[in-house]
Amino acid sequence: MLGDFEPSSKTEGWVFDIQRFSLHDGPGIRTTIFIKGCPLQCIWCHNPEGISPRPQVRVNFNICTLCGRCADVCESGCHIIDKNSHLLRLDRCMLCGRCASVCLNKATEIVGRKMTAEDVMSIVRKDIPFYEQSGGGVTLSGGEPMAQPEFALAIMKMAHTENIHTAIETSLCVNWQVVEKFIETADLFLVDLKHIDETLHKELTGISNRQILSNVRRLAQTTKPMIIRICLVPGYNANSDFAEKLVEFITSLEQTPEVEILLYHRLGIPKWKAIGEQPPMPEDVPAADRDDASGWVQRLRDACVPVRVQ
Template structure:
């Protein structure tokens, strides 16, 4: 039985597909978007997050660290990551939960128990399970095992993905999924690589193949001023969507927000030096109009 590295399981999710859902967040992503609002999801390894605002100086973590990797300073607890092996003892003993371990290997049997506990909400709301990340396709064996188990229980299944991965994996996942939520970040491939670390040729190819399956697809676009809000990019995005087989006419617009800045501080990772901004209301309205003229329903949120 496979295991997957999961950093969060969110109950009562209402923006990750229809109805009330349970969303499973995998850790690790093969893209590295400069604007990512979940930087804790990028690394495929267990990480430790420290919130200095929660720390009361109890020093339980320092006293109980088996590797003497923690030190109390006027600014709070400092971790020597050369000595730290991410055992999580500091998080276990911290009375205010100032330390948080990100990522744990959860067996399918344990995951399904958590999912089954929410079944009543799925039934009442038409909801189900959403697999997100990070990038769930990076955990294909575990993902497929979970999707099949959900299918046997008749739970509605959603995969929230960048569509960057092996085509064979994408198509196999499609056999066990009702809905894909797929990001379309920016259409120019060179610009896509500049901002995400990879070209988008494979992503486009995978989406074209996926569009030939019966699965429903809803596209999402993170709207970042100066990156993908130009008329040229919106028209190219609309033309790409219209070139796909089936009725693929819905896109959710997600204006940029900077909640990642505080997360970088907690992770102790360097934040991106670029300053990103959300487009203003007038620009968003114009983008919605551009999509509408091409027969595509664009809405903010989702």
């Protein structure tokens, strides 16, 4: 993958969202670019529309009036509507876009649009004064931005050349040869780590963490700043066993990264339904609060690992 690839402003990729004035994806005020496609399937994923590399239909049921126009034009029978409900059968969807074009409320849309690196940068550049004032910049997120490595690299190179601070939020679930390509242009790696235990990692994400942990080790051997991000989910990974294993792993790295604890929230649940899927995690799992994180914070501080809770 990548080989002799030369990133250019015309390199294309699929984006499912762009958030300006973001305050949680690296230092300062940032523009976060959400790139489609992810090799993991975390059961608590709060951006499930980022998992598929393809565009897809999404329905905002909060503003759907059940008028039935989408069902009338869909030749594949994907929208099933009666007077009380709107069900989706998107496995049959041909992505013709008719449903989105007739929805007067914009409740149905196609999520995921093809953009060039220059298209993205033209949005990023709008907020340069805010980056300069706040120490912010651009963050690539997803999905997994390295799942579209050419596109992600093209954006990073352009931003880096224009002296805009660059961060990449990644699971590092890719070949090291891909990670290596980003080292020159990424000012900061935000590494989402789901679990240290391989068996539990497979249960929670569908995939082994061997490559991920190996990449974290190798990245820690460079001088590149890295923050490890952990989403704490009550009943799944918010326990002392994971905290102990994390401390053991982090303190064995060549550089000790900061740890950022993200508290699980339930805002992802309707997003699964909006793309016609059932959330993989039971819906009664509560949001995490600062009490869930307090034991972790203490344990990490005791081990001299810098930590903060978001």
